[in-house]
Amino acid sequence: MPAVVLVGAQWGDEGKGKVIDYLAAEADVVVRYQGGNNAGHTVWVGGRQFKLRLIPSGILYPGKICVIGHGVVVDPRVLVEELDYLEQQGVDTSGLRISPAAHLILPYHVTLDEAEEDRKGPGRIGTTRRGIGPAYMDKFARVGLRVEDLLEKEVFLEKLAAQVAEKNALLERVYGRPPFRVEEIAAAYLPLAERIRPYVANTVTILGEAVEAGKNVLFEGAQGTLLDIDFGTYPYVTASHPIA
Numbered sequence: 001m002p003a004v005v006l007v008g009a010q011w012g013d014e015g016k017g018k019v020i021d022y023l024a025a026e027a028d029v030v031v032r033y034q035g036g037n038n039a040g041h042t043v044w045v046g047g048r049q050f051k052l053r054l055i056p057s058g059i060l061y062p063g064k065i066c067v068i069g070h071g072v073v074v075d076p077r078v079l080v081e082e083l084d085y086l087e088q089q090g091v092d093t094s095g096l097r098i099s100p101a102a103h104l105i106l107p108y109h110v111t112l113d114e115a116e117e118d119r120k121g122p123g124r125i126g127t128t129r130r131g132i133g134p135a136y137m138d139k140f141a142r143v144g145l146r147v148e149d150l151l152e153k154e155v156f157l158e159k160l161a162a163q164v165a166e167k168n169a170l171l172e173r174v175y176g177r178p179p180f181r182v183e184e185i186a187a188a189y190l191p192l193a194e195r196i197r198p199y200v201a202n203t204v205t206i207l208g209e210a211v212e213a214g215k216n217v218l219f220e221g222a223q224g225t226l227l228d229i230d231f232g233t234y235p236y237v238t239a240s241h242p243i244a
Helices: 016-024 076-088 107-123 132-140 153-173 182-199 203-212
Strands: 003-006 029-032 041-045 048-052 065-068 096-098 217-220
Touching: 003 016, 016 041, 016 217, 029 203, 065 203, 076 182, 096 182, 096 203, 107 132, 107 153, 107 182, 153 182, 203 217
Parallel strands: 003 217, 029 065, 029 217, 065 096
Antiparallel strands: 041 048
């Protein structure tokens, strides 16, 4: 079969990075399909250690197509930091492809994540406080901003303003946190659009054509089965589906 899905059978940290390292060398396409920068893989290539949080491990092997799919929630700051890190290490990132439908993690998601964990006190579920859950909440509430929105300034500003107004009401009245300003978020995030733009592509078509052509596709799972939102140790789970 041209497609292999590698998942963790426990709560993550099972050593998937080592197996992915082995399999990625033979894959044509490597895909991250869920989660965000709440997961990390440590990979050794050519005697060098690389730590990745968003970009698939296949990026370390020349000639691979590496996909960040629409099921991933993307913090643009983390993505750009990781691109810079890889390029500083001499890694060619031209094979990266990002789905325009991947949802964005924005500053208010991170603050909401922190605020809700703090509110729960001893009953906290132990999130990574990186905005993953709140970003998925917006996705399923159909109000989230996506990568494609970031690439269109006016669209981004309009949608951002609506969300900041809503999130500020929640932050101030429920959590007693200071509000966000649209201008400050826009000033920090719009410049990132041009850094990300060259990598955005129709990943559904890319994957469909790869499978039809009989190419080897490796789906790189993050976290583990017992953190699955439906089949894990609920409510002590992540907000996505780490299973195959």
